[in-house]
Amino acid sequence: MFKTVVMKRTDVIKELDFKEDARGNAVVFSIKFRSKKGELVYMPKAVAAGLRMDMAKNRMRGVQPVDDHGQRLGHPTPVSIERIVEFNGRKVFM
Numbered sequence: 001m002f003k004t005v006v007m008k009r010t011d012v013i014k015e016l017d018f019k020e021d022a023r024g025n026a027v028v029f030s031i032k033f034r035s036k037k038g039e040l041v042y043m044p045k046a047v048a049a050g051l052r053m054d055m056a057k058n059r060m061r062g063v064q065p066v067d068d069h070g071q072r073l074g075h076p077t078p079v080s081i082e083r084i085v086e087f088n089g090r091k092v093f094m
Contacts, residue, residue, distance in 0.1 A: 007090040013081060015088075016061045019048045026070060031063055032086035033079050040085070041077075049076035 018027050026047040035041050047070075049062035062076040084092050 005090045007087055007092050009081060009084065009092055009094055012084055012087045012092055013061070016048050016063075026066070028066060028070065029088050030086075031079070031084065031088075034083040034085060036080075042086075047072065051076060051078050053078075 015027075015029065021027055028045050028047055030042075030044050031046055032040065032042045043063060043065045045066050045068070046063045047066050049064040049072075051060060051062040053060065055061060059081050060078045061081060063079055064076045065073045067073055086092060
């Protein structure tokens, strides 16, 4: 039997706060979350992005999808930290 790999929500928030690596490149990750409408959204490659709100007060983080070359696609999507289901292939719990 396989052991489920899990991650605490606080660790996910810490990972999302790292926007660049030591070389100045954007940190790419995968994320799965529930939208406000309850739809399951999966971004296989995304980067952290800023939002026009107090992210800490509203308990939100911004994510933006990227292509295989790291080029940003679309626009930043606000994600409630309580709605994050999976991060880098690991299930998220409180």
